[in-house]
Amino acid sequence: MDDQASSPLPTAIRPPAEVRYATELAALAADDTAPRPAGWHLSPRAVRRFLLGDAKAGVSRKFYGDDPLVDRAIVSLMSQQGLMLVGEPGTAKSLLSELLAAAICGTSGLVVQGSAGTTEDHIRYGWNYALLLAEGPSERALVPSPVLNAMRSGRIVRFEEITRCPPEVQDALISILSEKALALPELGPDAVASAAPGFNVIATANLRDRGVHEMSSALKRRFNFETVHPIADPEFERELVLKQLAERLGPAGVAVSGERDVAEVLVRTFQDLRTGRTAEGASLNRPDAVMSTAEAVNVMHAAALEAAYLDNGKLSAAHVARQLQGVVLKDSPEDGKRLRAYVDHIVKERAGRSGAWKDFYQAARALKLG
Numbered sequence: 001m002d003d004q005a006s007s008p009l010p011t012a013i014r015p016p017a018e019v020r021y022a023t024e025l026a027a028l029a030a031d032d033t034a035p036r037p038a039g040w041h042l043s044p045r046a047v048r049r050f051l052l053g054d055a056k057a058g059v060s061r062k063f064y065g066d067d068p069l070v071d072r073a074i075v076s077l078m079s080q081q082g083l084m085l086v087g088e089p090g091t092a093k094s095l096l097s098e099l100l101a102a103a104i105c106g107t108s109g110l111v112v113q114g115s116a117g118t119t120e121d122h123i124r125y126g127w128n129y130a131l132l133l134a135e136g137p138s139e140r141a142l143v144p145s146p147v148l149n150a151m152r153s154g155r156i157v158r159f160e161e162i163t164r165c166p167p168e169v170q171d172a173l174i175s176i177l178s179e180k181a182l183a184l185p186e187l188g189p190d191a192v193a194s195a196a197p198g199f200n201v202i203a204t205a206n207l208r209d210r211g212v213h214e215m216s217s218a219l220k221r222r223f224n225f226e227t228v229h230p231i232a233d234p235e236f237e238r239e240l241v242l243k244q245l246a247e248r249l250g251p252a253g254v255a256v257s258g259e260r261d262v263a264e265v266l267v268r269t270f271q272d273l274r275t276g277r278t279a280e281g282a283s284l285n286r287p288d289a290v291m292s293t294a295e296a297v298n299v300m301h302a303a304a305l306e307a308a309y310l311d312n313g314k315l316s317a318a319h320v321a322r323q324l325q326g327v328v329l330k331d332s333p334e335d336g337k338r339l340r341a342y343v344d345h346i347v348k349e350r351a352g353r354s355g356a357w358k359d360f361y362q363a364a365r366a367l368k369l370g
Contacts, residue, residue, distance in 0.1 A: 011251065016109055017102035024050065024059050025103065031057065037078050039154035039198020040104050044074050047103040051096075062099055063092065064240040064293075069226055073100060076224040077156070082177050082201040084162075084220075087228035089206050090292020096228065097158045097202040105155035105198060110146040114161040116211065123147050123172040124182060137186035147173075147201070148182060154196030159203040163212040170219055177201060177222035208290065230274060231293055238267045244297045249304060256304045256315040261356045263300065265317045269324070269347075269360075270296045273339070278346055287335040289328050299323045317356045318363035325367050336369035 018025065025042075028050055034043035042050070051070050053061030063070060076083040077100065085093040101108040112122050125148050131141035150157035162170060176182055180199065184191040203223065206212065231237040241263050249255065270293075272278045276286040303319035311319070328339045343364040351361035 016107075017098045018107055021050070021060075021062070021102070025106075027057065028059065028103075037198070039196060041106045042103050044078065047074055047100070050103045051099050060243075063096055064236050065092065065228065065231055069228065070096075072224070073226055076226070077104060077200050077202070079224070080180075082173075082203060082223045084223035084225045085202065085204045085228055086207055086225060088208050088230060088292065089290045090294035091228040091230055092293065093204040093228050094158075094160060097160075097204055100202060101156040101158055105153075107155060108158065110150045110155055110157045112146050112157065112159045114159060114164040116164060116166070118165045118169055120169055120172045121145065123169065123176075125184070139187065142184070142187070147176060148193055150201075151176070151180075151182060151193055151195040151199050154198030156199075157201055159201060161205060162203040163205040163209075163215060165213065167213050167216060170213070171216055173201065174216075174218050174222060177219075234267050234271055237271070237293055237296070238263045240293060241267060241296055241300050245300050245304060248297075248301050249308075254304065254308045256307050256313055258315045259300075259304065262303070262315050262317050262320055265356050265360050266296055266300055266303075266320050269320075269342075272346065273328075273342065280346075282346060284342060284346070285338045287328055287338045288332040289330045289335050291327070295327050299327055302326075317360035321360045321363035321367070324364070325369065329369070339364075340369045 012019075028042055028046045032043050032046045034045045036043040036046075040047075048070060049057065049059055051061075051063045052067055053059055073083055073085075073096070083097075083100075085096060087093055098108040101110070112118070122145055125145055126143040127137075128141050128143055131138070135141055144152070147157050147159075149155075159173075176195075180195040182193045184193060201223075205215075207227075231240065242259060245259060245263075268279065270291045272284060273287055274291040276284045278284065299320060302323040304315055306319050306323070307313060307315040324339070328335045343361065347357060347361045347364060350357040352358075
């Protein structure tokens with residue numbers, strides 16, 4: 001027998017939210033007696049509990065940030081308006097859209113990824129040209145976009161980085177959002193796909209990015225805008241970093257120790273550089289690089305892998321310092337000098353009071369930051 005054919009299928013690196021949290025979603029659905037909008041799998045109250053957590057029901061918190069923003073997002077998706085999540089890169093806009101879609105309609109997989117190469121076909125529909133030539137325009141030859149599939153099934157479609165699309169492509173959404181219908185003229189003069197109850201659009205856009213296009217006023221009016229800000233509370237951010245680290249290391253069977261003390265150093269560093277001000281009140285030159293929570297999680301994950309596979313399994317602030325270089329030196333050569341100044345002044349002073357900061361300082365001093 002072929003060994004490859006008999007081996008079990010590999011586990012997905014990152015299953016979608018509806019798979020990762022299937023047990024919680026099932027428990028919430030079984031206990032959900034609150035009223036729900038047409039087409040929704042869970043009530044708005046249960047969706048809120050799914051995102052913000054419910055310790056009594058054994059539901060973990062998944063979105064760390066502005067709780068009222070979650071309420072407003074849920075209300076937007078019950079209305080006729082789409083939901084537009086804007087903010088700096090790495091502020092969990094995509095995660096929030098994924099969680100909302102998974103809870104509301106049971107799938108987060110209906111996605112359009114915006115880019116310079118996105119065309120109207122990605123929003124409307126395309127054709128299987130072999131069938132088109134053989135049969136002419138027909139339902140069988142039509143290849144529906146994620147948007148059209150969402151309309152027909154009454155689900156949420158996610159449009160990632162919409163402002164990366166050319167304006168004329170973005171505007172293909174205007175009639176869909178306003179009329180909740182899409183004409184299919186190739187199938188006949190009266191062929192129209194009407195949106196089923198539950199259909200809506202969640203779009204995301206970065207405020208700090210290159211290669212983006214302004215949205216038209218007409219399209220903006222079809223969305224309710226919500227700004228997702230970086231996490232300001234260091235306790236909240238540290239809890240999120242540790243939770244995400246456990247989710248990444250667990251499936252791989254990787255275990256490290258000392259992560260709580262290291263997370264304190266990492267989060268404090270990111271908060272200082274992100275805001276341009278230390279906890280002690282000193283002013284800093286902010287780097288151009290995005291010092292987001294998502295980047296902090298990536299640094300913590302890389303540091304843990306180094307500790308587990310290349311060291312003794314004990315995570316230290318020195319591992320974090322060595323991985324920080326790959327985050328800071330992405331956009332501007334001047335960022336290396338800004339990090340060097342932070343290390344030489346702020347970190348050096350803290351190193352005299354803390355062993356973790358001392359480890360961080362010694363490793364950071366050895367980095368080639370320009």
